[in-house]
Amino acid sequence: MRSILKWALRLIVVLALAIGAVGIWKQEEIKRLWAVRTLFIEEKIVGNFSNMGAAFLSTGVPRGDGPTVDLPYGAETELPASVDAWVKARNVTALVVLKDGQIVFEEYYQGTGADDLRISWSMAKSFLSVLVGQLIEDGTIESLDVPVTQYAPMLKGGAYDGASLRDVLQMSSGVVFDEDYLDQSSDINRMGRVLALGGKMDAFAADLTESFAAPGTQWQYVSIDTHVVGMVVRGATGRPIADLLSERVIAPLGLEHTPYYLTDGVGTAFVLGGLNLSTRDYARFGQMIAQGGHWQGRQIVSEDWIEASTMPSAPTAEGKIGYGYQWWIPVGAAEGEFMARGIYGQYIYIDRRRGVVIATNAADRKFREAGVADANIAIFREIATGL
Known part of the structure; x- marks a missing residue:
């Protein structure tokens, strides 16, 4: 016993x-x-959005060893009175406004500061667009009309087989992907769990099998399309996105802080929404775009690419917001008016005609409510016209 x-x-x-x-x-x-x-609960969302690297796997995007290229300050501008109410209603955490390349307004809210590295969410897509433009220009990627499987062969036999690089840039792959952030069983939330648990994003994309339309025929915003863009870039270059973006975009900009990407379990950058920068550095990127890709004596990306990628070329519904190559074009946009946009109120709004760039970050849990997106664009336009 x-x-x-x-x-x-x-x-x-x-x-x-x-x-x-x-x-x-x-x-x-x-x-x-x-x-x-x-991540998105009311009492934590502001702090979470400024500290994503504390909770998720990440990799740095080196800013290089060059000097910081300071954004100059112009005369401080008083913004319309409506901005104060908008800041409170939309849970804004940072607002930086540039006019002709000079900072004319800069403010941080809710205990955040200028040194916070804030999650881009889908603004990251527009950074990747610039990288694609460079690779098209130098011939590393043959053309926008190559099938994605040419550079990402693991996608053969799945939902992306038959889609071109242009299709995924324009969010017209026709791939079924549920982007409902409020449904815990949606594809976007399943993808979030893959990221959190150290899974492989490439495998997640390759495992998608259903389509709702032939590639290139119908627009539907599905963030996984951008991951496929990243797969094409990695396949064409044989290099990680973080290294490429550092070398070809981030280092030339002379950022104030070193950005980072969230990654999956094998170090693949979460290119569809995992880039983290300071708000002032988001504005700096926007200013480079507003200047036709030119920055401090260097052409980072061609003006032809910027014009092509910010045109409403995707097959969106008539009278609705337009889409280009990972850039948004508001309804009724004037020439040179477009934006990068991310969930919960992240924006880089650009009005090239007026020389205005507005970078704003927020933790707006009501961002999907009817009229909110239109109200944001209206505020940006009100600011721009008043400068």
């Missing part, structure tokens, strides 16, 4: 140690999964 008791006791100890070891091994994954589930 004593030997049985000793054996049982040893078994209990071994099991306890095993459970403890598994708990320690899985601790980081559990932490990241919990971060996903609590």
Whole structure:
């Protein structure tokens, strides 16, 4: 009997140690999964959006060893009175306004500051667009009309087989992907859990099998299209996106802070929404775009690419917001008016005709309510016309 008791006791100890070891091994994954589930709750969202690297896997995007290229300050401008109410209603955390390349307004809210690196969400897509433009120009990528499987062969046989690079840039792949952020079982939230648990984003994209339309025939915003753009870029160059973006976009801009990407479990950058910069550096990127791709004596990306990528070329519904190559074009846009946009109120709004760039970050949990997006654009236009 004593030997049985000793054996049982040893078994209990071994099991306890095993459970403890598994708990320690899985601790980081559990932490990241919990971060996903609590990311947008009211009392944490502002802090979370300025500290994404604390909860998720990430990789730096080196700013290079060049000097910071300071954005000059112009005469401080008083914005329309309506801006104050908008800041409060939309839970804005930062607002930087440039006129002719000079900062004319800069403010931070809700305990955040100029040094915060804020999550871009889908503004990151527009950074990737610039990288694609460079690779098209130098011939690394043959053309926009190559099939994505030419550079990302693991997509053969899945939903993306038959789609071109142009199709995924324009969000017209026709691939079924549920982007409902409020539905925990949606594709976008399943993808978030893949990211949190250290899975592989490439495998997630390759596993998609359903289509609702032939590629290029119908527009529907599905963020996974941008991941496929990233797969094409990596396949064409054989290099990680973070390294390419650092070398060809970030370092030449002379940013004030070193950005970072959230990544999946194998270090693949979350290119569809995982870039983190300061708001002033988002504005700096926008100013480069507003200047036709020219920055400090260097042509970072051609003006032809900027004009092509910011045209409403995607097959969106008539009378609705337009889309180009990972850039948004508002309804009724004047020539040279377009924007990068991310969920929860992230914007880089550009009006080239007026020389205005507006970068704003927010933690707006009501961003999907009817009229909110239109109200944001109206405020940007009101600011721009008043400068």
